[in-house]
Amino acid sequence: MLHHTPPLLSLSCSPSTSSITSSKLIHRRLPSVLVDFIAITLCDLLPIKCSLRAGSTLPSIRGRPLPELLYFIQKITFAAEINVRTALVALIYLDRAKSSLPKNAVGNHDTSHRLLLGSLMIASKFLQGSTWAPTTLTNHGVYKLCDGLFHPQEIDQMERAFLKLIQYQCWVDDQTVNRFVLHHRVDLGL
Numbered sequence: 001m002l003h004h005t006p007p008l009l010s011l012s013c014s015p016s017t018s019s020i021t022s023s024k025l026i027h028r029r030l031p032s033v034l035v036d037f038i039a040i041t042l043c044d045l046l047p048i049k050c051s052l053r054a055g056s057t058l059p060s061i062r063g064r065p066l067p068e069l070l071y072f073i074q075k076i077t078f079a080a081e082i083n084v085r086t087a088l089v090a091l092i093y094l095d096r097a098k099s100s101l102p103k104n105a106v107g108n109h110d111t112s113h114r115l116l117l118g119s120l121m122i123a124s125k126f127l128q129g130s131t132w133a134p135t136t137l138t139n140h141g142v143y144k145l146c147d148g149l150f151h152p153q154e155i156d157q158m159e160r161a162f163l164k165l166i167q168y169q170c171w172v173d174d175q176t177v178n179r180f181v182l183h184h185r186v187d188l189g190l
Helices: 015-026 032-045 069-079 084-100 111-126 139-145 152-165 174-183
Strands: none
Touching (some): 032 069, 032 111, 084 152, 111 152
């Protein structure tokens, strides 16, 4: 017996309303529950080696303090106009990345920030030209959004490394997104 499942997070739309729905999502902040879930996913992805010594300051990159992860996610997703669909595809990529990581992998203090940027760039480019992502997050755009925190070459390298980590498996269809949302419905407050 087939059951009709209601749209999850306004992801499934009929063709006649998809452009209307996606354009409304573009200029809104991501729901806080989704931003929190992204942060939790990034923090759970791999352990971070403790490089802070007693009396040292907060982690920094080239003398600049590393932004707190939750703030960084909010800033990047809002400034880049990341919509719910792009964020969910990025989360699916992060899930794929987690399954590809070696069991003993350990990250640096900026690894979560880099994984976020890599997953968002790939998700945005994968959805490029669709009604779900009318604008694309370019590498130069990420550089500008990060206010120089990462050099352009580092951003290019983040993208290549992330693609390699997910073994270039970029294809995500509606069924994959709906399965992901259904699997994480409690985490997403659905």
